[in-house]
Amino acid sequence: MELQIKQVISWMEKTNEKIQSNKEYLTSLDQAIGDGDHGLNMARGFQEVVNKLSSSNYTYVSDVLKDVSMTLLSKVGGASGPLYGTAFLKMSTALKGIETVDYPQFKKAVVEAVNGVKERGKANKGEKTMIDVWEPIVDFLQKQDNLEAKELESTAEKAMEATQDLKATKGRAAYLKERSIGHLDPGSVSSYYIFAALSEVLEEGA
């Protein structure tokens, strides 16, 4: 795999498309076990990301990711703002000064991102948060020597679906305790869109 500025921008555009067309769905998931703002938060944040990227010029992948991070931090009013903002900031830092990102570099960036999210949210795997998608993705990447785009997507999808059976112990849903079981975690669904979009970009590039 190879990621250049063009692909990273396309990754964000595809993510935005998925989020815009599933805005109501994300909102309904967050209404079931949260405060009902996840669709709105993500739709606003990623629209701003796409606007920002389309009006800027970049030399390095890390600069694109830095702008993604800063935009999400300032425009998303819920927990997904600081969490995704931290994830993309960690990726940006890990890829500093690189023009074409290769697979080992990308792997390292995603590992850093997940560690950042865990620190920011003081959460671990199994607590019914977006970490339940990000961590299985890291495990998957660690096992591969070459990135299979299709498998990336299906790994994220399975992980997202598995959050249904979990009891939330972090985030808004944690206040509902047992009542959170049987619902998908909204942030895991939006994380699935992020990795599904990446998978599409990689397939096009292949």
Place this chain on the structure above:
Amino acid sequence: MSNVGIVLISHSPKVVEGIKDIIRQMVPDVPVELAGGTDDGSIGTNVEKIQNAIENAYNEKGVLLFFDLGSAMMNAELAVEMTDYEKVKVVKAPLLEGAYVAAVESGMGKTLEEVEKAARNVFDQT
């Protein structure tokens, strides 16, 4: 003589305005800055608002940050990581009671550490 500054962070602008009103009844001379709601004023939190509040509340005594739910703490910690000031701390205490006690203690000229301790132990002292 300056007093330890207080920053109030809530998902709702009304919540922090109300808490400030309660504080001001008794403590007129302590910096109290607000970071309520998102950048467009809806329910949520915003790291830039918190950064501005820190800037406005800061003096050599330092600033303490009080927060309510979820992203309020994440953004508070982010703001602390992003600031160049040294004496800026997030306090784990109930937002209203903690900030109130902190303001009273700060008004008596206490240090950052003393004020923080009083706020954290707010339910022990009554």
